[in-house]
Amino acid sequence: MITLEHVSKEYVEGVPALNDVSLNIEAGEFVFIVGDSGSGKSTMIKLLLKELEPTSGKLIINKKELAKVNHRNIPYYRRNIGCVFQDFRLLKDRNVYENVAFAQRVISASNRSIKLNVPKILSLVGLAAKYRSKPSELSGGEQQRVAIARALVNEPKILLADEPTGNLDGHNAWEIMKLLEEINERGTTVLVVTHNMDIVNAMKKRVITLKKGVVVSDEQMGGEEE
Amino acid sequence: MKISAFFYTLKQGCKNIMRNKMFSIASIATMAACIFMFGIFYSVVINFQNVVQNVESGVAVTAFIDGDLTDEQIDQLQQEIENNPVAKISKCDFVTAEEAWQDVVDNYFDGDEEMAEGFEEALAESEHFDIYMEDVSTQSELVSYLEGLDGIREVNQSEMAANVLTDANRLIGYVSIAIIAILVCVAVFLISNTVNTGISVRKEEIAIMKLIGATDFFVRGPFIVEGILIGLIGSVIPLAVLYSLYEKIIGYVGDKFHFLDNMLTFVPVNSIFKILLPVGLILGVGIGYIGSRVTLHRHLNV
Ligand SMILES: Nc1ncnc2c1ncn2[C@@H]1O[C@H](COP(=O)(O)OP(=O)(O)OP(=O)(O)O)[C@@H](O)[C@H]1O
Ligand SMILES: [Mg+2]
Numbered sequence: 047m048i049t050l051e052h053v054s055k056e057y058v059e060g061v062p063a064l065n066d067v068s069l070n071i072e073a074g075e076f077v078f079i080v081g082d083s084g085s086g087k088s089t090m091i092k093l094l095l096k097e098l099e100p101t102s103g104k105l106i107i108n109k110k111e112l113a114k115v116n117h118r119n120i121p122y123y124r125r126n127i128g129c130v131f132q133d134f135r136l137l138k139d140r141n142v143y144e145n146v147a148f149a150q151r152v153i154s155a156s157n158r159s160i161k162l163n164v165p166k167i168l169s170l171v172g173l174a175a176k177y178r179s180k181p182s183e184l185s186g187g188e189q190q191r192v193a194i195a196r197a198l199v200n201e202p203k204i205l206l207a208d209e210p211t212g213n214l215d216g217h218n219a220w221e222i223m224k225l226l227e228e229i230n231e232r233g234t235t236v237l238v239v240t241h242n243m244d245i246v247n248a249m250k251k252r253v254i255t256l257k258k259g260v261v262v263s264d265e266q267m268g269g270e271e272e
Numbered sequence: 273m274k275i276s277a278f279f280y281t282l283k284q285g286c287k288n289i290m291r292n293k294m295f296s297i298a299s300i301a302t303m304a305a306c307i308f309m310f311g312i313f314y315s316v317v318i319n320f321q322n323v324v325q326n327v328e329s330g331v332a333v334t335a336f337i338d339g340d341l342t343d344e345q346i347d348q349l350q351q352e353i354e355n356n357p358v359a360k361i362s363k364c365d366f367v368t369a370e371e372a373w374q375d376v377v378d379n380y381f382d383g384d385e386e387m388a389e390g391f392e393e394a395l396a397e398s399e400h401f402d403i404y405m406e407d408v409s410t411q412s413e414l415v416s417y418l419e420g421l422d423g424i425r426e427v428n429q430s431e432m433a434a435n436v437l438t439d440a441n442r443l444i445g446y447v448s449i450a451i452i453a454i455l456v457c458v459a460v461f462l463i464s465n466t467v468n469t470g471i472s473v474r475k476e477e478i479a480i481m482k483l484i485g486a487t488d489f490f491v492r493g494p495f496i497v498e499g500i501l502i503g504l505i506g507s508v509i510p511l512a513v514l515y516s517l518y519e520k521i522i523g524y525v526g527d528k529f530h531f532l533d534n535m536l537t538f539v540p541v542n543s544i545f546k547i548l549l550p551v552g553l554i555l556g557v558g559i560g561y562i563g564s565r566v567t568l569h570r571h572l573n574v
Contacts (some may be wrong), residue, residue, distance in 0.1 A: 125485035156279040
């Protein structure tokens with residue numbers, strides 16, 4: 047589903063943020079990406095979203111070689127990928143329903159499909175009752191749920207989450223991770239960048255560890271042993 | 273593009289305008305001023321042209337003849353004039369003294385013969401040719417030629433030649449083009465600013481849209497709609513005002529310059545608007561489109 051072959055990215059010449067990274071993630075996997083600050087995790091997410099171009103190497107996502115996706119087709123490529131960020135990135139002037147519907151409008155979905163899909167996805171993330179609230183009226187955890195609903199409403203095959211629990215307390219962080227796990231169990235490939243080692247250690251998923259742009263470990267059922 | 277997406281884009285475009293009221297109003301006002309000026313100048317130029325045309329076709333050289341010519345001599349003279357070597361003649365009418373008199377009575381005294389009484393004597397020896405040229409610029413040659421003919425007593429030319437009018441018309445044209453060009457620039461600048469403000473207000477939203485997979489077209493849409501709507505509103509208003517003012521103004525001018533009635537025939541509002549309406553709308557919408565498009569290209573890279 048996601049393949050990186052000798053991928054390097056240098057923002058500044060000679061200073062690689064990612065250095066010769068190769069890895070393969072199968073469809074339906076749940077993968078944690080961990081590593082110190084500045085180790086290149088967000089850079090990897092940006093490469094996957096084609097926000098950035100690699101300095102060298104090849105990315106193949108969903109059988110498509112990213113270098114061959116031209117500017118015109120980037121939007122259509124991105125529709126296969128949902129993404130969630132630490133800062134939620136919701137539209138502050140619109141309510142929960144509209145924030146989720148927004149993702150559907152962006153892909154020119156019909157009003158009928160919006161009316162069908164948005165309530166469905168909102169109840170999946172447990173926010174059906176709060177569909178009229180503005181983001182400012184929600185807790186951090188609830189806001190992140192809205193963001194996840196927005197990422198999922200177009201039914202992407204892959205969900206990328208860059209520190210989705212970074213702004214949340216322990217309880218809410220767990221709730222969000224459980225939700226991501228549930229989404230994964232429904233068939234979506236999920237990639238989660240996180241600093242929260244407690245959760246990583248407890249969930250026993252595949253863990254890829256980056257250090258200074260290099261993959262230093264890649265374990266199935268990862269996490270430090272107690 | 274699906275219908276729902278179309279309406280969504282339209283709605284977002286309207287929202288942009290509302291969110292950005294001051295800028296939008298300034299843009300619309302400038303646009304309106306621009307189109308209004310354009311409409312005024314266009315109407316003036318067209319009416320002027322109309323007047324010039326009337327005058328030109330009415331410009332005649334009057335050649336008074338000696339009083340003692342026989343009918344044959346008059347016929348011969350007429351043929352000589354019609355076949356002259358210096359100017360193409362479109363019409364050459366012989367006017368008898370009585371006809372000339374009647375003409376004056378009709379034209380200047382509203383057909384009231386008593387009022388014209390005192391002038392009758394002055395027109396006693398007024399048998400003449402009214403000679404119309406195809407090209408007014410050949411007038412002076414024609415006059416010298418006529419003055420050299422036997423049997424011609426005096427030649428009068430209407431020196432208030434169409435040239436003056438034509439020059440004035442051209443001047444109005446140039447001035448209006450210059451003013452309109454300046455206004456167009458100001459309008460484009462303001463619309464560009466308005467759209468730019470909208471873009472910076474919505475930076476975050478645009479970034480999110482792009483991540484979710486919005487096409488450039490979808491991102492651009494609302495801003496283009498915004499520009500076009502500003503252009504549309506900014507041209508419909510002044511055109512409507514012009515339409516309702518036009519008849520009043522020509523009515524007023526017609527009243528004030530009643531004595532010029534012969535010359536001053538106005539072009540009716542509908543034939544003015546046959547051109548002015550589409551051109552004004554296209555101008556407004558075009559400026560709006562270009563204003564927003566340029567800005568999007570520069571600041572959004574889409
Ligand atoms: N736009 C940029 N220009 C130059 N250097 C950059 C840019 N973005 C990131 N970097 C550098 O690339 C390296 C990797 O950054 P990245 O954001 O991928 O780290 P990260 O693992 O996500 O860190 P964190 O855990 O703090 O989010 C860092 O050294 C960073 O300074
Ligand atoms: Mg990061």
